[in-house]
Amino acid sequence: xxxxxxxxxxxxxxxxxxxxxxxxxxxxxxxxxxxxxxxxxxxxxxxxxxxxxxxxxxxxxxxxxxxxxxxxxxxxxxxxxxxxxxxxxxxxxxxxxxxxxxxxxxxxxxxxxxxxxxxxxxxxxxxxxxxxxxxxxxxxxxxxxxxxxxxxxxxxxxxxxxxxxxxxxxxxxxxxxxxxxxxxxxxxxxxxxxxxxxxxxxxxxxxxxxxxxxxxxxxxxxxxxxxxxxxxxxxxxxxxxxxxxxxxxxxxxx
Amino acid sequence: xxxxxxxxxxxxxxxxxxxxxxxxxxxxxxxxxxxxxxxxxxxxxxxxxxxxxxxxxxxxxxxxxxxxxxxxxxxxxxxxxxxxxxxxxxxxxxxxxxxxxxxxxxxxxxxxxxxxxxxxxxxxxxxxxxxxxxxxxxxxxxxxxxxxxxxxxxxxxxxxxxxxxxxxxxxxxxxxxxxxxxxxxxxxxxxxxxxxxxxxxx
Numbered sequence: 001x002x003x004x005x006x007x008x009x010x011x012x013x014x015x016x017x018x019x020x021x022x023x024x025x026x027x028x029x030x031x032x033x034x035x036x037x038x039x040x041x042x043x044x045x046x047x048x049x050x051x052x053x054x055x056x057x058x059x060x061x062x063x064x065x066x067x068x069x070x071x072x073x074x075x076x077x078x079x080x081x082x083x084x085x086x087x088x089x090x091x092x093x094x095x096x097x098x099x100x101x102x103x104x105x106x107x108x109x110x111x112x113x114x115x116x117x118x119x120x121x122x123x124x125x126x127x128x129x130x131x132x133x134x135x136x137x138x139x140x141x142x143x144x145x146x147x148x149x150x151x152x153x154x155x156x157x158x159x160x161x162x163x164x165x166x167x168x169x170x171x172x173x174x175x176x177x178x179x180x181x182x183x184x185x186x187x188x189x190x191x192x193x194x195x196x197x198x199x200x201x202x203x204x205x206x207x208x209x210x211x212x213x214x215x216x217x218x219x220x221x222x223x224x225x226x227x228x229x230x231x232x233x234x235x236x237x238x239x240x241x242x243x244x245x246x247x248x249x250x251x252x253x254x
Numbered sequence: 255x256x257x258x259x260x261x262x263x264x265x266x267x268x269x270x271x272x273x274x275x276x277x278x279x280x281x282x283x284x285x286x287x288x289x290x291x292x293x294x295x296x297x298x299x300x301x302x303x304x305x306x307x308x309x310x311x312x313x314x315x316x317x318x319x320x321x322x323x324x325x326x327x328x329x330x331x332x333x334x335x336x337x338x339x340x341x342x343x344x345x346x347x348x349x350x351x352x353x354x355x356x357x358x359x360x361x362x363x364x365x366x367x368x369x370x371x372x373x374x375x376x377x378x379x380x381x382x383x384x385x386x387x388x389x390x391x392x393x394x395x396x397x398x399x400x401x402x403x404x405x406x407x408x409x410x411x412x413x414x415x416x417x418x419x420x421x422x423x424x425x426x427x428x429x430x431x432x433x434x435x436x437x438x439x440x441x442x443x444x445x446x447x448x449x450x451x452x453x454x455x456x
Contacts, residue, residue: 001377001378001418002369002373002375002376002377002418002419003375003376003377003396004375005374005375005376040443043443045375045376045398046375046398070267070268070271071271074441074443074444074447075398075441075443076398076400076438076441093264093265093300094266094267095267096265096267096268096271097265098265098268098400098441099400118302120300120301121300121301121302122372122402123300123372123374123400123401123402124300124301167372167374167400167402168372168374192367193367195370196364196367196370196371197370197371197372198370198372198374199370219367219368221368221370221374221375222374222375
């Protein structure tokens, strides 16, 4: 039976792993390679690594770092951060990444997504979209790690990503990030129902029940979380964790 | 020596790394001589079918692979696109494959919004015949899949396992020395490592 993936999203900053609240207030969590080892032991489905400073520093995620992840990871992983040319994708895939994640460059240069798909196949190309609310309360697509707003409507944009040939959408809602109060189910449902490619629900998960909601109520194909997998307890002590096989069964049986 | 064939498509490093955990006799190569001298061949690959065929021909590996697999009967394991290339034909670029396996590769068509294309994620396989490749791999084990196209087999004897996604499709094949998996054993935790170990120990 097909089972939706449960994906830890690990944010990288200054070579360390961090966790944010609403794309701000970054808190240092620990060493990413160590986290990979723990997620190996816990049989995590897939990992996502995002270098959140790469775009704004006009560089791409460090290839050596990707190689060191690939050396450790027993599961597929996807990599994002400042990717805007074919040559970089080639290097990242050769370094062992399963998929690459394009965000800002997909907004600035949609043609790049199309070319990447032709070169590497759609299942290798993931587009991550950051959705925020602007001053007038309108939902808009943001770029540059949430720092820059655009006038792009997320609903139309998701459709465009599909038409460009990307294999998957990671759907982030900035206003939910780190809140652990649950996903924006309305947004996820609206977009999931409108595209034929998998949508990964991201931002807001605070319990396993939220996973169930995103899949069952909002038609997400997979769920991603940050805080839930790096924090433990009401005081948010840092503790890398992941649902057991038994937990996963329960999550989706409901 | 186990040769992981490099024809310019996809994630060779993760395959060879996984195998090097099991044996140190593994090498990534696009040299026909290495393939001729290999004990076993792994044909990986991610990407477009017709592009894969074109690349294999460009690398001058087409005839060598045919000869090693069909005449010399060397064990070969195709993974993902590598398995699809063993078939007769694919809708992806309307191109002919090696034709070692009787079947066609077709595009998933889904009208169920809970089953999107590509299939990305973990799914179980149902074993259809006893096989050394699946020795000590439990029936209904979960493996990692990433694909938009699937193999539609014409010969039930060649079907090693099936999987349900949108429809029941062939997720592993076996005919004599020829093996293939649609899923990625190199990305499927310890159970995937078991399958690769089985192939190495054939």
